[in-house]
Amino acid sequence: MVDITKLPKAKSGFEELRSQNQIYVDHTDLIYEFAYLDGPNFLSRPRRFGKSLLISTLESLFSHGTEFFKGLKIEKLWAEREKEKSYRVIHLDFSSFAYTNPVDFDTKIYDTLANTANCLDITQKNYSGIYKSDSLLKDIISSAPGEFVLLIDEYDYPLTHSLDDKELFEEYRKYIQGLFGTIKALSGKMRFIFITGVGRFAKTSVFSQLNNLRDLGLEAKFAPLLGYTEEDMHQYFDEYVENAANILKLSKEECYEQIKAHYDGYRFHVNNETMLHNPWSVLNFLSAPENGFKNFWYETGGAYPTLIANYIENIQQVPLESIQKTEIGSDELSNFYDYFTVTPLSILYQSGYLSLRVEENDLGGQSLFLVPPNLEVKSALTKLYYVVVRKDAVETKTIQNISSALISNLKKSDYEKLIKTFSAALNTFGYDDHEAFKSEHYCRDIIYYTLTLSGINAQREVISAKGRADLVVELSDKRYVFEFKLARTKGSEDLLLDEALEQSCDKRYGEIIPIKELIRVGVVISAEDKAVSLWKII
Numbered sequence: 001m002v003d004i005t006k007l008p009k010a011k012s013g014f015e016e017l018r019s020q021n022q023i024y025v026d027h028t029d030l031i032y033e034f035a036y037l038d039g040p041n042f043l044s045r046p047r048r049f050g051k052s053l054l055i056s057t058l059e060s061l062f063s064h065g066t067e068f069f070k071g072l073k074i075e076k077l078w079a080e081r082e083k084e085k086s087y088r089v090i091h092l093d094f095s096s097f098a099y100t101n102p103v104d105f106d107t108k109i110y111d112t113l114a115n116t117a118n119c120l121d122i123t124q125k126n127y128s129g130i131y132k133s134d135s136l137l138k139d140i141i142s143s144a145p146g147e148f149v150l151l152i153d154e155y156d157y158p159l160t161h162s163l164d165d166k167e168l169f170e171e172y173r174k175y176i177q178g179l180f181g182t183i184k185a186l187s188g189k190m191r192f193i194f195i196t197g198v199g200r201f202a203k204t205s206v207f208s209q210l211n212n213l214r215d216l217g218l219e220a221k222f223a224p225l226l227g228y229t230e231e232d233m234h235q236y237f238d239e240y241v242e243n244a245a246n247i248l249k250l251s252k253e254e255c256y257e258q259i260k261a262h263y264d265g266y267r268f269h270v271n272n273e274t275m276l277h278n279p280w281s282v283l284n285f286l287s288a289p290e291n292g293f294k295n296f297w298y299e300t301g302g303a304y305p306t307l308i309a310n311y312i313e314n315i316q317q318v319p320l321e322s323i324q325k326t327e328i329g330s331d332e333l334s335n336f337y338d339y340f341t342v343t344p345l346s347i348l349y350q351s352g353y354l355s356l357r358v359e360e361n362d363l364g365g366q367s368l369f370l371v372p373p374n375l376e377v378k379s380a381l382t383k384l385y386y387v388v389v390r391k392d393a394v395e396t397k398t399i400q401n402i403s404s405a406l407i408s409n410l411k412k413s414d415y416e417k418l419i420k421t422f423s424a425a426l427n428t429f430g431y432d433d434h435e436a437f438k439s440e441h442y443c444r445d446i447i448y449y450t451l452t453l454s455g456i457n458a459q460r461e462v463i464s465a466k467g468r469a470d471l472v473v474e475l476s477d478k479r480y481v482f483e484f485k486l487a488r489t490k491g492s493e494d495l496l497l498d499e500a501l502e503q504s505c506d507k508r509y510g511e512i513i514p515i516k517e518l519i520r521v522g523v524v525i526s527a528e529d530k531a532v533s534l535w536k537i538i
Contacts, residue, residue: 002243009283014056018068025232025279028057028074030225034216035061036079040183040193042207043216043225044200045268046352048280048297050226051196055091055153058194062087062149087149087191090116090140095154101168102131102175105158109133109179116140131175134182145189156197159206173206181209199350223269227276233259237286244289250476254514258476259285261457262293265373267356270330281376295455297352298380324378325371326354345370353381375457382453386429398428403454410456410475413519415537422523423531425450430530437527440486444470447482462512469509478517481510487534488527497524497534505538 008022017024034041035058045051060068065084069075075083090113097108110133117124117136122143127135141148158172187193195213207213216222233241233256245255259282266276284296326345348354348370355373358366372378386394402425409418429446430437437443444460448471451458462472462481473480483504485496500522504510510518519537526533 002239004287007240007283007287008053009287014053014060015064015068017053023236024072025228025236026072027225028069028072029077030222031057031061032074032077033221034214035074035192036077038187038191039214040187040195040210040212041214041216042195042197043222044197044350045217045226046266046350047198048278049266049352050279052093052153054226055093055151055194055196058149058151058192059089059091062192063089088116088120088144088147089149089151090137091151091153093153095157099158102158102171105172106131106133106175110136113137113140120144131178134179137182138186141186141189146191148190149192150183150190150194152193152195154197155195156199156206160198177206177209180207184210184212187212199347217268220269220271223267223272224274224276226279227266228279228282229274229276230260230264233277233282237282240286244286247289248292248476254476258293258457260374261474262375262455265355265377266352267373270356270358270368273358278374278376293375293455295376295379297376298383324381325357325369327367327369330368348381353377353384375452375455378452379455382449386453394428399453402428402450406451406454406456410473410480413478415521415535419523419532419535422447426525426530426532437486437525437530440470440484440525443486443525444482444484447471447484462509464510464512465508467503467507467509469504469507472510474516478519479510481518481520483509483520483522485522485524486527487524490526490528490533493524493526493534497522497536500524501536501538 005020006022008017008024014024031054043051043054061074061078063086065082065086066075066078067084069078092109092112097105099105099108113133113136114124116122117140120140120143122140124136125139129135155176158176159169162168162172183193200207200215216225228236241255241259242252244250244259245252248255250258259277263281263285264275264277266278267274268276278297281296285291285293328345345354353372354370355377357369357371359369361367372381383399386399387396402421405417405421405424408414409421426443426446429450430443448458448460451471451473457474459472459474460470461468469481470484471482473482481504483500485500487493487496501520504520504522510520521538522534522536523532524534525531
């Protein structure tokens with residue numbers, strides 16, 4: 001029986017995690033690589049990826065030396081003179097403040113700094129001007145040069161939450177720009193500065209004042225800093241994966257594969273091939289595996305739909321298919337973006353909907369693509385597209401009804417209801433789409449995206465020994481292979497069904513590793529009825 005309490009599901013505090021002997025995935029050797037130096041550092045990552053835990057880890061390191069790092073990699077690396085050194089840490093979490101405008105925001109920062117000033121017996125002056133926190137920060141740092149560490153978490157929270165109001169956004173931008181200018185002037189008097197966020201705002205001049213900032217995201221060696229590698233999963237969570245496998249009646253190997261398919265696939269630098277699991281989703285799954293492979297990222301706000309919703313007009317011009325895989329130039333990734341002129345693909349990349357892939361091209365070189373990293377994100381992206389982006393938006397309750405039906409019918413092998421659900425999907429997602437019933441591939445893709453929307457592991461054009469199957473659905477214990485045909489006339493339906501079944505068998509679709517129970521299904525879709533007209537199972 002595994003001890004679920006050892007999983008740090010709801011914890012973001014490093015010292016509490018260590019004191020309670022919870023699992024801490026040790027990447028502190030990478031922390032050492034930037035923390036032993038002076039100067040400001042910056043790291044951007046999607047939400048729910050461990051930025052706050054990283055800030056908490058740094059806070060402990062500089063507040064108490066290596067007291068809470070016994071047995072971790074950095075303990076041997078950290079300089080002897082600093083192992084018991086206690087710096088004064090100022091921690092500002094911009095996402096934790098309640099505020100309505102920059103003046104109110106500045107007041108929250110000032111109040112936090114005032115607590116530090118009181119503890120140090122620093123007299124607060126009657127500072128002039130609308131904003132006062134920068135003046136107080138100067139006095140605090142100047143009181144003990146070299147003794148302070150500044151940590152700022154979610155610096156861009158005020159910006160991303162004012163995107164629907166350009167005037168307010170600009171006010172926040174100017175405020176943060178000014179604050180960063182003060183921080184730059186003080187950087188030589190501080191031991192260490194670290195800033196996190198989801199996005200980069202260089203074109204909006206937020207970082208123009210802090211031009212000595214080291215962006216860790218541009219260095220390949222820091223790509224695995226946050227998230228769980230495949231090695232981490234086996235080293236730290238093997239018994240929990242085995243527990244999940246037993247509960248779900250899977251082999252441990254299959255359970256690992258399902259976790260990988262749903263929550264792995266993040267790659268944060270083109271020159272680092274390491275793929276990373278989303279820690280939030282992994283921990284939520286392992287804590288309650290009986291609930292299955294749910295979409296934790298979207299359901300708990302990690303997908304940031306309110307942010308993406310601000311780009312409805314732009315994204316509406318981008319077909320869903322092109323968002324699923326887009327080739328880009330390597331120079332595009334090194335550019336910083338202005339959230340008011342950003343392309344849909346770049347904002348999807350920054351917020352975690354898309355990740356990097358490198359593939360060999362026809363010339364023998366390498367091409368760079370942006371793709372959804374895993375099933376969880378692909379489902380979130382598809383849902384967002386249909387609910388928020390598409391002009392004829394689909395209601396959430398409709399999606400829920402279709403999704404739950406697909407999941408249930410596939411698991412129960414209730415073919416009558418499954419095909420009925422396919423027809424409902426064709427009518428729902430193909431409604432008022434003039435291209436929808438002109439080709440069988442387009443019809444197949446409606447089914448594919450509906451399965452994806454439901455978090456079901458579906459793949460198109462799956463290669464087998466003698467060809468490519470239209471659509472393959474992988475469950476833990478069985479494999480469905482669907483071959484689709486589009487009937488433009490009623491008289492052609494029977495012939496097309498025979499052709500679909502013959503093609504599926506002759507080309508041995510679905511006979512791939514790992515071996516599972518194989519169900520081949522021929523499906524004929526009527527262009528006239530916009531629904532499945534005939535189907536048959538082998």
